[in-house]
Every structure is written in C-alpha cells, then in structure tokens.
Amino acid sequence: MxxxxxxxxxxxxxxxxxxxxxxxxxxxxxxxxxxxxxxxxxxxxxxxxxxxxxxxxxxxxxxxxxxxxxxxxxxxxxxxxxxxxxxxxxxxxxxxxxxxxxxxxxxxxxxxxxxxxxxxxxxxxxxxxxxxxxxxxxxxxxxxxxxxxxxxxxxxxxxxxxxxxxxxxxxxxxRDHVPASAVLDFECGNWSPINKPGRAAATLRRVANGRKAFGERFIAPYYKSGSGLTGRSVARPIGTITTKDRWAIVNGDRMRMVSKDEYRAFMGFPSTYALPAxxxxxxxxxxxxxxxxxxxxxxxxxxxxx
Incomplete structure (x- = not known):
C-alpha cells in the first residue's frame, strides 16, 4: 500500500x-x-x-x-x-x-x-x-x-x-498504558534546586501540592496551569505535549525541564528519529x-x- x-x-x-x-x-x-x-x-x-x-x-x-x-x-x-x-x-x-x-x-x-x-x-x-x-x-x-x-x-x-x-x-x-516513569531519566539532565532565588511562587505552591499528592517524584506544568495545582504522577502517562516546552520533573529537592529526547519518546517516535538541534x-x-x-x-x- x-x-x-x-x-x-x-x-x-x-x-x-x-x-x-x-x-x-x-x-x-x-x-x-x-x-x-x-x-x-x-x-x-x-x-x-x-x-x-x-x-x-x-x-x-x-x-x-x-x-x-x-x-x-x-x-x-x-x-x-x-x-x-x-x-x-x-x-x-x-x-x-x-x-x-x-x-x-x-x-x-x-x-x-x-x-x-x-x-x-x-x-x-x-x-x-x-x-x-x-x-x-x-x-x-x-x-x-x-x-x-x-x-x-x-x-x-x-x-x-x-x-x-x-x-x-x-x-x-x-494496549496497556505506559507510565511517564518509563521515559524519564532521573539520573541525567540539568537539574536546579527547587528553592532558589527567583523561583515563582506558583511553582513552589505546585511543587508543595505535588509532594503531598505523589511524593518526591512527579511531573508538573512549569508554565500556566496545565494539570491543575498538583501536577501528575509518574505512574501514569504524561499529559498532552504541546508546541511549548512546559513540562517539568520534580525529583526530591531539585527539578528540571523534560529533555528533547524525552519529548520524542513521549510522542511515540523511535529513539533514532532525527530532530532539529x-x-x-x-x-x-x-x-x-x-x-x-x-x-x-x-x-x-x-x-x-x-
């Protein structure tokens, strides 16, 4: 065909x-x-x-x-x-x-x-x-x-x-749902302290609420509202990927944005799929x-x- x-x-x-x-x-x-x-x-x-x-x-x-x-x-x-x-x-x-x-x-x-x-x-x-x-x-x-x-x-x-x-x-x-944890690499990436000067109050509230709901590891929208005020458990699929880099990972007292390779995996593309730099x-x-x-x-x- x-x-x-x-x-x-x-x-x-x-x-x-x-x-x-x-x-x-x-x-x-x-x-x-x-x-x-x-x-x-x-x-x-x-x-x-x-x-x-x-x-x-x-x-x-x-x-x-x-x-x-x-x-x-x-x-x-x-x-x-x-x-x-x-x-x-x-x-x-x-x-x-x-x-x-x-x-x-x-x-x-x-x-x-x-x-x-x-x-x-x-x-x-x-x-x-x-x-x-x-x-x-x-x-x-x-x-x-x-x-x-x-x-x-x-x-x-x-x-x-x-x-x-x-x-x-x-x-x-x-098919069975694949959790976000199957994609996320908690050992790599550019992590930064959650409690650092200049961190938005809304972000700090979301992190605090997420910890109460999901523990020390979860994902959350970094900009705007997205998944409400708590983020999402890594035991379920991530929310919809948009054209903006807006998903963050919280891991204990540090956080980082989802990487380009992780976004590719979240969309279901092969790991060998070439993307712009x-x-x-x-x-x-x-x-x-x-x-x-x-x-x-x-x-x-x-x-x-x-």
Missing part, C-alpha cells in the same frame, strides 16, 4: 505508516524546517515545501491512501475558535486541500487527523458533503494515544475515509505531530478490513 502525507510536519503520520508496512511516496508541508526534518527521516519520499492550496496534484504519485493532518489551531480549545479571526479562519481552510487532493486522485482510503473539535467546525457539514460527493464515507474515531502504547494522554480525532457506501468503523486494539524547534514540531503508534494501529486495522 502506498500513501501520501499532507501537512506532514515532523513525520508522525509517515512514521506510523512505516510501522504499519505502508510506503510513503510523497510528503508536503509549508514550513522548510518541517520538510527538512521529514526528509532526513524519510528520504525515500518525494518532498515538497509549499502551501497546499497551491499544489499541483498532477505531480503527486499515485497512491492507495491519503494521510492528512490539517492545521488544528483554528479548532483547538487551547487556541480559541472564534470566527472572523483571520489567523484561525485561514487555519481552518487548510482542510479543503484534502478535498482537492482526493478529487484528483480518488485513492481508495484516506485518514484525516485533527482535534475532536474539528467535528464542531461550522463548515464541517459542507466539508463532509464534498467528500461524500466524491464517493467517500466518513467514520470518525476519537483516539487517546495512551491506549496505543504512547506514554502520553493525547486525544485526537481520526476520520477514516473509504470509497464505500458504509463507513469503515475500525476495531482497534487497546534547537530544543524549542524540536518541541514545536513534536507538539504538532501525530503519535506514530496510534497511526500504526489505525492503518493496520484499515489494511485488515480492506
């Missing part, structure tokens, strides 16, 4: 496809850094750096399945969804590139990933009708990456598109990515049902 990857980003969709035995032959993104990262890890694919509204779909190789992760910022509760916000309206419009691509090539299957709020988009009914007019049935699946062996609770919507009269509802495996750039890419193990299970189920 051959696939193309729209809005490929860091390559989570492509990596998951590879895990499922699907060959990714073409990948595109508008951000040069994302394209460079994807190409470094998936050199077999043709890479294009462009706005997909301007894509020439005749130049895209034939494929059996289209993978697409249109911009989610205009739908996400974390970023706001108000209409008439030019940035968010432009973000939401990226979903129409999926229709354009499917209209030209008519592959047998497609998988579109986004936040669950995508289904609440005011133009979702029109988008759905457009795909149905092309012969596709739509089957939304709300999936938590933690149920697929990813050490992170990350709930996303995967719409399975099939050229069939009936929607393709998938029977997905539910700058941590903030790598975290931005990872926070926008799809978790490969979840993709693996979705595509494996599609192959088995086909």
């Amino acid at each position: 051959r696939a193309v990857d729209l809005f490929a980003g860091a390559g989570g969709f492509s990596t998951g496809a590879q895990m499922a035995g699907v060959e990714v032959v073409w990948a595109a993104n508008h951000w040069p850094v994302a394209v460079e990262t994807h190409a470094a890890n998936h050199p077999q694919a043709i890479h294009v750096c462009q706005d997909l509204h301007q894509a020439d779909w005749s130049q895209v190789p034939k494929h059996d399945i289209l993978l697409a992760s249109p911009c989610c910022q205009g739908h996400s509760k974390a970023r706001g969804k108000a209409a008439n916000n030019p940035q968010h309206d432009a973000s939401r419009s990226t979903a129409w590139a999926v229709v354009d691509a499917l209209e030209y090539h008519r592959p047998e299957f497609g998988v579109v990933e986004n936040v669950p709020e995508f289904l609440d988009w005011s133009l979702f009914p029109a988008w759905k009708i457009a795909l149905e007019l092309l012969g596709y049935s739509l089957a939304p699946h709300i999936i938590d990456a933690a149920d697929h062996g990813v050490p992170q609770h990350r709930e996303r919507m995967f719409i399975v598109l099939a050229r069939s009269k009936s929607p393709m509802g998938l029977q997905l495996p539910k 700058r941590k903030d750039t790598a975290v931005h890419l990872l926070g926008n990515a799809v978790c490969p193990p979840a993709v693996r299970d979705v595509l494996t189920a599609i192959k088995e049902a086909a």
Whole structure:
C-alpha cells in the first residue's frame, strides 16, 4: 500500500505508516524546517515545501491512501475558535486541500487527523458533503494515544475515509498504558534546586501540592496551569505535549525541564528519529505531530478490513 502525507510536519503520520508496512511516496508541508526534518527521516519520499492550496496534484504519485493532518489551531480549545479571526479562519481552510487532493486522485482510503473539535467546525457539514460527493464515507474515531502504547494522554480525532457506501468503523486494539516513569531519566539532565532565588511562587505552591499528592517524584506544568495545582504522577502517562516546552520533573529537592529526547519518546517516535538541534524547534514540531503508534494501529486495522 502506498500513501501520501499532507501537512506532514515532523513525520508522525509517515512514521506510523512505516510501522504499519505502508510506503510513503510523497510528503508536503509549508514550513522548510518541517520538510527538512521529514526528509532526513524519510528520504525515500518525494518532498515538497509549499502551501497546499497551491499544489499541483498532477505531480503527486499515485497512491492507495491519503494521510492528512490539517492545521488544528483554528479548532483547538487551547487556541480559541472564534470566527472572523483571520489567523484561525485561514487555519481552518487548510482542510479543503484534502478535498482537492482526493478529487484528483480518488485513492481508495484516506485518514484525516485533527482535534475532536474539528467535528464542531461550522463548515464541517459542507466539508463532509464534498467528500461524500466524491464517493467517500466518513467514520470518525476519537483516539487517546495512551491506549496505543504512547506514554502520553493525547486525544485526537481520526476520520477514516473509504470509497464505500458504509463507513469503515475500525476495531482497534487497546494496549496497556505506559507510565511517564518509563521515559524519564532521573539520573541525567540539568537539574536546579527547587528553592532558589527567583523561583515563582506558583511553582513552589505546585511543587508543595505535588509532594503531598505523589511524593518526591512527579511531573508538573512549569508554565500556566496545565494539570491543575498538583501536577501528575509518574505512574501514569504524561499529559498532552504541546508546541511549548512546559513540562517539568520534580525529583526530591531539585527539578528540571523534560529533555528533547524525552519529548520524542513521549510522542511515540523511535529513539533514532532525527530532530532539529534547537530544543524549542524540536518541541514545536513534536507538539504538532501525530503519535506514530496510534497511526500504526489505525492503518493496520484499515489494511485488515480492506
């Protein structure tokens, strides 16, 4: 089975496809850094750096399945969804590139990933009708990456598109949850004393509350609120990884930020997956990515049902 990857980003969709035995032959993104990262890890694919509204779909190789992760910022509760916000309206419009691509090539299957709020988009009914007019049935699946062996609770919507009269509802495996402790290295990293000059009062309160709830080792959001005022136990998956470096580890009387390698593992990427040297750039890419193990299970189920 051959696939193309729209809005490929860091390559989570492509990596998951590879895990499922699907060959990714073409990948595109508008951000040069994302394209460079994807190409470094998936050199077999043709890479294009462009706005997909301007894509020439005749130049895209034939494929059996289209993978697409249109911009989610205009739908996400974390970023706001108000209409008439030019940035968010432009973000939401990226979903129409999926229709354009499917209209030209008519592959047998497609998988579109986004936040669950995508289904609440005011133009979702029109988008759905457009795909149905092309012969596709739509089957939304709300999936938590933690149920697929990813050490992170990350709930996303995967719409399975099939050229069939009936929607393709998938029977997905539910794997054991992997705790954050399986990823975190308490012996390495740049630790600093918790009680040091300049430490924010909110951080100190969160650490004190976390110690009462979880003991001497736990994880907590370092900026803003995140997981409330106590943080999270390392015996459960971490909370959702975002595009900002915001998760801290508390270990006794010291703390540090989660490392780039740990973020990669929390997203379910292989340890050999190449990322940009700058941590903030790598975290931005990872926070926008799809978790490969979840993709693996979705595509494996599609192959088995086909």
